Amino acid sequence: MRTVLVTGAGGGIGAAIADRFAAAGDRLVLADLRLVELSTVAGRLRADHGAEVVELPGDLADADHASGLVAQAGAIDVLVNAAGIYPATPLLEMTAATWDRVQDVNVRAAMLTTVAFGRAGRPGAVVNISSGAATRARPGAAHYATSKAALEMLTKACAVELGGLGIRVNAVSPGFVTVDSDANPVTEEYAAAVSVNPLGRRGEPREIADAVFWLAGPEAGWITGAILRVDGGSTAGAAGLPLHWSGGTTVQKGEEAHA
Template sequence: MRTVLVTGAGGGIGAAIARRFAAAGDRLVLSDLRAAELSTVAGQLPTEVVELPGDLADAEYAEGLVERAGPVDVLVNAAGIYPATPLLDLTAAIWDRVQDVNVRAALLTTVAFGRAHAEAGTAGAVVNISSGAATRARPGAAHYATSKAALEMVTKACAVELGPHGIRVNAVSPGFVTVDSDANPVTEAYAAAVSVNPLGRRGEPREIADAVFWLAGPEAGWITGAVLRVDGGSTAGAAGLPLHWAGRTPVQEGEETHV
């Protein structure tokens, strides 16, 4: 039985991840700013659960989370915030909070996790939750997109330095996933616009949880520093676009087409 620490476990993808590991019989340590929601999730899990509510923007809380959790085999950094803030409305305080929760906290928990395993001489696995926003900016998300791009580099940097200690660090990058969240609400118009992908549907939290579970397990034992895009193929391209020419364009022998 492993001990798995999941941040952002009070709802949405974080809660689904907690449920996936619990279904496998793992012991869970859960963190979230929302203590009531965290307790609700914990009460639904069929395994041993420890609740450690707190604000990951607080560096002291983030740095001490792994130690408070006790020996941890798997760390999942699922906590994240994505306020909608037009660029001209951004302030230092808004920017810093997004970076502190989405990037700095994941780095601090990973460093603490790495130290604990390096000292004990044991292997471990870290999985960070990124986003398609890491590679594509959008209105109102300069702070969020930047944080996820940074998180993917944090993932790679930590993989390089912790690999010699037997610690794997990877990330899962979800596409648009249906999540009922009061903390991070989205409009239906936004959801419809960003959920177009080759598979033609929105993702479900359990599908992200399955990817995280696999990356943290022995089947992915030779994978580190990777970002697994679980997005219905939206990274691959836009399947919903029409042909760029009205009908098929015949190409005669010896003729070339140029784009």
């Protein structure tokens, strides 16, 4: 039985990840700012799986809280940094406080928990939850996209420095996943626009949880510093676009094709 610390476990992808590990018989330590939601998830894991669950509520933007999570959790084997916020803030309305809070929760907290894990001197696995926004900006998400790009480089940097301690550090980058979240609400208009992908559907939290579970397990024992895109093929390309030219399908001698 492993001990697994999951941040952002009060709902959505974080809760699905906690459920996946609980179903495997692991001990869960759950962290989230939302007290009621955290307690609800913990209660469900106990009822559904008979899991041993510890709740550690608090604000990950508080550096002391983030730094102390690993010590409070005890000897952990797996750390999943799933906490994240993505307020919609047009760039010209951005303030230092809004920018800093997104970076503090989405990047700094993951750095602090991972550093604490490394200092504990126990081999194990870290899985960070990134986003397609790490490589693709969109209106209102300059702070969020920047934080996820930073998280992916943090993942690689930690993999390099912690590999000698037997700690693997990877990330899962979800595409658009259907979640019911009061903390990070989205409109149906937005969801429809970003959920177009080659597989033709939105993702489910359990599909992200499965990827995290695999990366944290022995089957992925020689993988570190990797970013696993679980996005229905969104990163591969845009399947829904029409042919760029309908006048023919072959290139004649002497002609050049351009992207």
